[in-house]
Amino acid sequence: MARGIIIQSLSGFYDVLMDEKVYRCKGRGLFRNKKISPLVGDVVQFDPEEGYLLTVEERSNELVRPPIANIDQAIVVVSAVEPGFNSRLLDRFLVLIESKMINPVIVISKQDQVTASEDIDRYRRVYEQAGYEVILTDPGNEEALTRVKDLFKNKTTVIAGQSGVGKSTLLNALQSSLFLETGEISRSLGRGKHTTRRVELFSINGGLVADTPGFSSLDFDPVTSVSLAECFPEMREYAPDCKFRGCIHDREPKCAVKQAVRDGNIHEFRYGHYIEFLHEIQNRKPRY
Numbered sequence: 070m071a072r073g074i075i076i077q078s079l080s081g082f083y084d085v086l087m088d089e090k091v092y093r094c095k096g097r098g099l100f101r102n103k104k105i106s107p108l109v110g111d112v113v114q115f116d117p118e119e120g121y122l123l124t125v126e127e128r129s130n131e132l133v134r135p136p137i138a139n140i141d142q143a144i145v146v147v148s149a150v151e152p153g154f155n156s157r158l159l160d161r162f163l164v165l166i167e168s169k170m171i172n173p174v175i176v177i178s179k180q181d182q183v184t185a186s187e188d189i190d191r192y193r194r195v196y197e198q199a200g201y202e203v204i205l206t207d208p209g210n211e212e213a214l215t216r217v218k219d220l221f222k223n224k225t226t227v228i229a230g231q232s233g234v235g236k237s238t239l240l241n242a243l244q245s246s247l248f249l250e251t252g253e254i255s256r257s258l259g260r261g262k263h264t265t266r267r268v269e270l271f272s273i274n275g276g277l278v279a280d281t282p283g284f285s286s287l288d289f290d291p292v293t294s295v296s297l298a299e300c301f302p303e304m305r306e307y308a309p310d311c312k313f314r315g316c317i318h319d320r321e322p323k324c325a326v327k328q329a330v331r332d333g334n335i336h337e338f339r340y341g342h343y344i345e346f347l348h349e350i351q352n353r354k355p356r357y
C-alpha cells in the first residue's frame with residue numbers, strides 16, 4: 070500500500086503525489102457511501118497499480134473556498150500601494166487563518182512603488198512585535214524572494230490576499246514554471262480581475278503551494294466571541310492575567326489585555342480591530 074497527497078482533483082479522478090511521481094486514481098463507492106469527499110491536500114493511502122484511493126487520513130484543517138485540506142501555512146500578501154496598505158483587511162485575514170490553526174506569514178508587496186516607506190516600516194514593526202514574520206518584497210528583490218522561497222520547505226501553503234496585491238506575480242517570481250496569469254489592476258474599479266481559478270498544488274522548493282487564492286470568503290463563521298482573542302497572538306500572551314475568567318477584553322474591569330494596550334505593549338489599532346470584529350460576531354444573526 071502506498072501513501073501520498075492529492076494535488077489535483079478532476080471529475081472523479083485524483084492525482085496523488087508520492088516520491089515526486091504523480092498517480093492518477095479513482096475514488097471508490099466506499100467514499101460515496103461514507104460521504105467522504107476527498108479534497109486536494111488530503112493525505113491518502115492508495116493502490117498505485119490499480120489506481121484506486123483506499124483511505125483518506127484525518128485532516129488537520131480544511132477550507133471550503135478554495136476546497137483544500139491540511140494547510141500548514143498561509144502567506145498573506147498585502148500591497149504597500151495599489152491597493153494601499155489596509156491593516157483592517159490584513160487583520161481579518163489573520164484572524165481567519167489563525168482560527169483554522171494555520172500559521173500566517175505576512176508579505177508586503179510592491180515595495181518598489183513605495184514613496185512613504187516610513188509608514189510601511191511602522192506597520193512592519195507592529196506586526197513583528199505582535200509575533201508575525203513580515204517580509205517586504207518586490208519582484209526585483211532577490212533577498213526577499215529567497216526568504217519567501219525558504220518558507221515553503223516541507224509545508225503545504227496557501228497564498229491569501231485581496232485581488233491585485235500581487236499574489237500571482239510573487240509566485241511567478243518564485244518559480245517561473247508556475248506560469249500563473251497576472252492581470253493588470255483595473256483602475257476604474259479599483260480591484261483586479263480574478264485570473265486564478267483552478268485548485269491545484271504545485272511543488273515548490275520541497276513543499277506544496279496552492280495556485281489559487283486562499284480565503285475567498287472573509288466572514289468570521291467559525292470564530293466565537295470567546296475564541297476571537299486567541300486569534301491575536303499578542304493578546305494570547307496577556308489574557309491569562311485578566312481578573313475574570315472568560316474575560317473578552319471589552320468592558321470588563323482589571324483586564325490585562327486593556328492594560329497592555331494602555332502600556333503600549335499591544336498596538337491600539339490592533340485592539341481596535343479586535344473590538345470591531347468582536348462586536349460583528351456578537352451582532353451576527355443566529356442561524357437555524
Ligand SMILES: Nc1nc2c(ncn2[C@@H]2O[C@H](COP(=O)(O)OP(=O)(O)OP(=O)(O)O)[C@@H](O)[C@H]2O)c(=O)[nH]1
Pocket residue numbers: 178179180181182206207208230231232233234235236237238239250251252253254261262263264265282
Ligand atoms: N510595481 C510592482 N507591481 C506589482 C508588484 N506585484 C504585483 N504587481 C502588479 O500588480 C498587478 C496585480 O498583480 P497580480 O499578481 O495579478 O495580483 P493577484 O494578487 O494575483 O490578483 P488576483 O489574481 O486578482 O487575486 C499586476 O499588474 C502586477 O504586475 C510589485 O511588487 N511591484
Ligand SMILES: [Zn+2]
Pocket residue numbers: 308311312316317318319321323324325326327
Ligand atoms: Zn481581559
